[in-house]
Amino acid sequence: MSDFSVQFEGVSKRYTHFSLENIHLELPTGSIMGFIGANGAGKSTTIRILMGLVHQDTGTVRVLGHSMPGDQAAAKLDIGFVSEDMRLYGAATLKWHMDFMRPIYPRWDQTYAEELARRFDLKPQQKIKGLSHGQRVKSALLLALARRPRLLVLDEPTTGLDPVARMEVLSELMAVLADEDRTILFSSHNTLDVEQISDQITFIDRGRIIDSDDKEVFLDRWRRLRLVLPPDGVVPRLPGVVEVGGSGRLPVLTTNRFEPAMVSACNDLGATVQAVDTMTLEEIFVANVHSRRERLTA
């Protein structure tokens, strides 16, 4: 058994108006990775390359030990995939889809499928085209979960779901991880969800991975330092300061390499540290993207 469920090495893909460059990604087996990026950043393209639906121009992709896209049929036997732009067959019922999947996947769990239908409040006899968006998303998730996949690949799994449904979906995702051999990769705009349940987090912007690390490391590394400067004071120059905001005498430094020693360093340089704020994942992501884009245009 490999240590990594997914491995991207030097992967790139070039389109006329967009390119994915030098993507390097490692997803340890048994963990859950949140994939955050703006619209058009390359999340969907990366996920499609992972599934073998799009062939990379350069680089190697290994999923569950299989080389993609060549070995995609074998790999997909163990993968559950749900994406935002995927639709089930409208003219058929959820039950039809369940009956269709059952003989295909050896680990299909019919009892679990029916239990999920109850929990997600879905009626298997109903035609897909008559379902609301949220119900369709849940149906697709049900079909992906019931095959007990070793890898779950989800593109925006909670987008468009009401808060109760979101909670149920997050519960089911965490239940998947109760088995140490199962892995989840999901992309999401919902940074709260990502922050809560992810073990690893990867940021992608304009076709490049701009940061990838353990979630706790992210949350530890990033801080906002609120300073008060004396009348003639100057903003202290510290390593790892990514952004300087605030007003003249009340600067706010955003840093991605925080250490407690920074506080005393600021004080030594004449700036009183009024507060050291932690940052939410959303704030970290936005600061990360801003500083990177500024550096590129500077």
Add this chain to the structure above:
Amino acid sequence: MHSDIVISQSDGRPMYLQIMEQVKQRVAVGEWAPGDEIPSIRQLAMDLRVSVITIKRAYLELEREGVILTQQGKGSIIAPNPGLSPHVYHAELSERLDEVVRLGDLLGLSSDEIARRTKEAANRLNEARLNEAGFTKEIV
């Protein structure tokens, strides 16, 4: 064993700290006795819908502080001698009090007023606790 730990999303502190605090509280209050089994890392992750890595971190810190013991392949238990070192709490209290005084100073409050506000906060906490238990009582 189902945990009754509840985490609050609006609590600004890191999640692993919240979890640590609740474990310690349970030990302090006696709900979890020394030697008792506590939920496995994955079980707790599932219950709380929180990432495994966060639970791991909380448990690691708790072990370092001597509150719990993790046995290889057998899960975790409350340490026979949970060194709920009060100095950990004292250090945090001092830090917070410094911050309170600083903010009060910014607002132009006198030290008496700051002390009064502190007492009001203590009242609020007691009231909330008693409400939970079904009483209402004010401590002056």
Add this chain to the structure above:
Amino acid sequence: MNYSMVKSLIFKDWYFQRQAILLSLAGGALSLGIVVFGGQAGFTIGLILLVTVMVMLSAMTVLGNTLGERENQTLAFAMSLPISYLEYTTSKILGNLLIFVPFWLALVAGSLALIVATPVIHGFFAFTIIMAVEILVSTCLMIAVALVTESKGWAISAMVTGNVALNVVGYLVAQIPGIKDGMFGTAIYWNPTATILLAIEFALILLLLGIAFFIQSRKKDFI
């Protein structure tokens, strides 16, 4: 290649085309009836009806289950199954042909039976077989184009091209000495010319399907 998956995919496509298929079966049976029992006028009318049913059926099913996947955004779902382009392409080609061929065979058998039973038109035997296979060629063209281009515009162009080709080829073949000479006779004949023409047509079918497979295998963006 995973034959079990190909089978599942084909059955799935047929399930979603079931109304079109049943309607065509009814239409086809009706046409055959007219051919067999309608006398001389019925022969022509019935055959034309049968050809129309076949053309419409192939158009509907090909457009429906090939282009429909992209249109209804179910292509991603299909490709999320444990298959590669190989199973997908095979299921689309086989699925469409297996619906079409029975109708086509009925047409061929019916026409030939009638020709054999009617001495006056015995000469049409060879010509009929050649034209029948030509219909198969234009159907394969449409299947291949729809699959590879995933475009309604191109698929319809292919269909129109196929129909035009049918008429053009029919005219041209009727001019070939080896065929023309015997066509209006009262003897059932077969000659090397006919064999060559048939061979060319089957080669065309293999070529069209082969090119379709090849292009599908080179697609770098399946979705």
